[in-house]
Amino acid sequence: MFTGIIETLGTVVKIEKEQTNIHYYIKSEISNTLKIDQSVSHNGVCLTVVDFEDSNTIHKVTAIEETLQKSNIGHLAVGDYVNIERCMVANGRFDGHVVQGHVDQIATCISKEDLNGSWLFTFQYDASTNNVTVEKGSIAVNGISLTVVNAQKDRFSVAIIPYTIAHTNLQQVTVGSTVNLEFDIIGKYVARLLGNR
Template structure:
């Protein structure tokens, strides 16, 4: 489990394709602290560390993950949000994040509001995921609060600290991001659907 509070940024050092799998080599300042078989969220996607050398760790994405996320769009040099799983004795600063991406969205607006930024993301509503105003949403692994909520889009207001310490600074109109909708909302939605 994760909280959506990004620990550090990683950089894609190398990409290898092996049949339908893609191996990503990620350079970061905490790679030497990782362990083989550890779960780490990469842009909100929970991936298992399979190798570590110096300041680079390796993870593998299978076809199912590549189909549902923006991992397939990564190129060498791209910046990735990284978070290790939360410790049971740690503070819970974000919200419950599983590292299981529900779908992708596209940035359709990025407005500079003189001290903050307002991002609007559009997604496919046919998958029945929902947001609510003042509810939680995970964008590229970042725990954020929804400002405006519509059936196929939502907005989030971003403070300067978050822009500087995540890869949102590289997100612009047309950029694809990973979304994980609030798990509590997903359960409530499922229960309500079963009652009808």
């Protein structure tokens, strides 16, 4: 389980395809603290560390076809930034919200507005999947715990402070970019229960 508080930015340094899988080699400040078989969130996708390179300063993860179909991980290119978060420790502070690392779907950035000190991003997604947002509720965008504003049936906005821009890959997101969405777990259970009535 994660909290959506990004620890560091990693950089994609190498990509290898093997059958339907893609291996990503990520260089980050915390790569040398990771262990084989450890679960780490990469842009909100829980991936397992499978190997290391360059004196453990680069870690390797593998995305399988299911992950590539449900997320934007397959769009990564060498040089791209990746939001990285290790699993929450049991006695840690819960600064974000419950994030499982299971991406529900992708969304497209349809607006990025500079508010002279902050930014307002608007993302549109396929509403036929029945995922919902609520005003002032939580959502994970590329693994970042954010607060929803202007919740609508197929879109929502998030207001971003300069610190978040500087320390996450939202700095690379422009109109037309895709992002990973994980909707609030409580909202998903409520929607499922109501749908079964």
